[in-house]
Amino acid sequence: MNEQFPGKQSSGQGEQLSPARQTLGCVVALLIVVGVPAAGIYAFVQWTSRPLHQVAENVGDYDTLCNGREIPGAPAYTPGSGPHPIVVFESVREGDEYLSKVSIHAGEQGDPFNPADPGDVELVACAERTDAGEEVAACEFTSESVGMRSATTEIKVYEARTGKQVGEPVEVVGEDTSCPGMVTFKGSLSLYSTPSESQYLGVLGSVVNG
Secondary structure, three states: OEEEEEOOOOOOEOOOOOHHHHHHHHHHHHHHHOOOOHHHHHHHHHHHHOOOOOOOOOHHHHHHHHHOOOOOOOOOOOOOOOOOOEEEEEEOOOOOOOOEEOOOOOOOEOEOOOOOOHHHOOEEEEEEEEEEEEEEEEEEOOOOEEEEEEEEEEEEEEEOOOOOEEOOOEEEEOOEOOOOOEEEEEOOOOEEOEOOHHHHHHHHHHHHHO
């Protein structure tokens, strides 16, 4: 059963394949083993390889990069000629079924970390929780108090146009222990720290401005 608790409001370029393409071969092999017809396999491969958006209508459309689907109409990324506008997405809470856009330099539209025009975005950063440690804070909601654990987050950067990974992944222990304004969940609830704005700037600053 879904529940909602209202609470305090918060707020070197590589050739590696994007996440979905790294697993696509394994999925196709499994389909062959279980006897799925060739036509079905072909249709599956075509669907999973097809971009959901040819051109982004809003910056939220770029979350598809975190699932391995590029946006061919995005501007080309050329290292060393910054700034390179970027959008950052998080998927770090237990049971998240969606990606949250991270607000960096909020209110400063036109800043490369907060592009106003989706047609300017060259890079997409995806942050995903990889490990959790001890409890470091507690969030007070209407019906209960929920502990927040320190979490390690892996940050990857992709070219918006091609989906190619830029540089190597970087792991940070999240410093932001702000409580979410509302949490939708199934079963038990767990909360985790996330990277702070200064941590994102430290990890992404060189590729965005370089």
